[in-house]
Amino acid sequence: MTVALAPAGTDALPLHVLGADDVALWAGQQSDRIRTWVESSGFKGAIGAALMIPNDLGQPEAALIGYGTEALRNRDRFALAAAMTKLAPGTYRIDSGIEQDHLEQEALGWLLASYAFDRYRDTKVERPTLVTPDGVDGERVSIMAEAEFLTRDLINTPASDMGPQELETAARALAKRHNAKITVTTGEALLADNFPMIHTVGRASDRAPRLIDMSRGNRGPRITLVGKGVCFDTGGLNLKPGSSMGLMKKDMGGAANVLGLAHMIMASGLQVRLRVLIPAVENSVSANSFRPQDILTSRKGLTVEINNTDAEGRLVLADALTFAAEEKTDLIVSMATLTGAARVAVGPDLAPYFTDDDDAATALDLSARRMADPVWRLPFHTPYEPMIEPGIADLDNAPKGGFGGAITAALFLRRFVKEDDRYIHFDIYGWQPTAAPGRPKGGALQGARALFAALPDLLGL
Structure with missing residues (x-):
């Protein structure tokens, strides 16, 4: 699917954006x-x-779109x-009604609303095109929309067609597009290269676990993105x-998000040394599944007591974060x-973050x-640190009680980067x-545009 605004100056119908108080005037x-x-028409x-x-001939000469009131616009976006x-269908240019500060956001929403997941059925519908508004960087907006579409497609694809191998294929395609380097450590090689927890979580599946490592750039500050790639999570x-x-097909949403963010970074030409690490696994049930009360030794050397095999994401991330922290990173x-x-x-709408x-x-x-x-x-609320320390091992992957679960998971992950990182x-x-404006039901990119900007x-x- 082509994701782009029409170039400025393209012949187009005028589009008047009118708030509720503007129509009569x-x-x-x-x-x-x-x-x-x-x-x-009753347009209000x-x-x-x-x-x-x-x-006069019954052909379109202009169009109106409602912009509501400021109070109602503040309740949503796009x-x-x-x-x-x-x-x-046709091409439109915004002639009036939107403040300059909001034009980029609204142009992006226009593109995002054109998305359709059509891998499994023909949903092709001709959508109207928007001319790049004055003062808006059309290429930048298109790059952000492409990133969102990539992320949505990856998450929306069922696990039968989006296992660790297919996630690797998607990463390789992105690397090829941007001339990035990529290496993948797969199966038993994870043990040889000291990624024991990635291997343990994924070993029960007949789809081999792997660590995807993509990098691009040799100038500028170093940024490493680590995305959880649990392609399906049964809970073990x-x-x-x-x-x-x-x-649970969306449990690789972290991986999909960092690939979308990586596309934004590489396509926009930011002068950074980018690295993307994705531990890609399927948490399945088999005779060799890891068990509750098992104690695992991580790449960092910290031991982890398994109190719930369904808290597997932090285990694979731990090895990847340790690997990321082994080089000096900004x-x-x-x-x-x-x-x-x-x-x-x-x-579901807010993306919480910790720093x-x-x-x-x-x-x-x-x-x-x-x-x-x-x-x-x-918050990384340090007084909760004892909650992730079971006594029998260095760390507990699923503290009992259920209080502060997002915080204790974040504290667990923080143990695997260095204090000065x-x-x-x-x-x-x-x-x-x-479904919401610009956001159809299904996979979603969250937090990545905010971080990119x-x-x-x-x-x-």
Whole structure:
């Protein structure tokens, strides 16, 4: 699917974006024919409303889209996208109605609303095209939309067609597109190369576990992205109930998100030394599944008591984070569909993140608002450290009691980077549960645009 805004200057129909209080004034300034058409149509400028305006021959000469009120726009995002699909196919240019500060966000929403997951059925529908608004970097917006589409496609693909091998194939395709280097450590080689917990979590599946390692760039600050690639999570011997297993194809959402973010970084030409690490596994049930009360030794040498085999994501991330921290890095970021506790805390729409760096948090919060990619900071609350220390081993992968589950998982991961590492962890959902403007139901990129926009501040670019 082509994801792009039309170049500035492209011949297009004028698109007037009108708030609820603007319709009568705008209509009063038009010809009697247009004013009568608008009034008789009942167009009131509500969010999600659209109206084609015909000329004397009945052909479209302009269009209106409702922009609602500021109060209603603040309750969601991508107001322009709410009505885009109601326009006739064609090319449009925004002539009025949107402040300059919001144009990039609305142009992005327009592109995001054109997404359809059509791998398994023909859903091809001709969507209207938007001309790049004045003052908007059309290439940058298109890159962000491409990244989102990549992430959505990966998450939406069922596990039968998106196992560790297929995730590797997707990473290789991205590496080839951007001339990046990629190496993959697979199966028993994980033990030989000291990635024991990645191997342990994935060994019960007939689809071999692996660590995907992609890198690009030889100048600028170093950033390493680590994404959880659990391509399906049965829960292991602590088997999930059916109601909890239904969406487990999305448990590789962290990997999908870091690949989307990597595309943004590489396609936009940021001068960084980028590395992407993805532990790709399937948490299955077999005679050689790891068990509750097993004690594993990690790459870092820390021992981990297994109190729930369904808390497997932090195990594979631990080995990958240790590997990331073995080289001097300016920023390490992990992204994972890690805990249900994060969803209880902030719901599906917000991407909670953890960092000890107040400057990084400020930069992220500001960029999240600008990029319509909401995030929320949660604490690395050090007084909870004893909760992840079982006594029989260095760490507990699933502390009892259930309190602060997102925090204790984040604290667990923090043990596998160095104290002086600049580290940010995102506990994302990776899924849009109900359709919304620019966000169809299904796989979702979360936190990645906010982080992408914050990178110049975070890395001094």
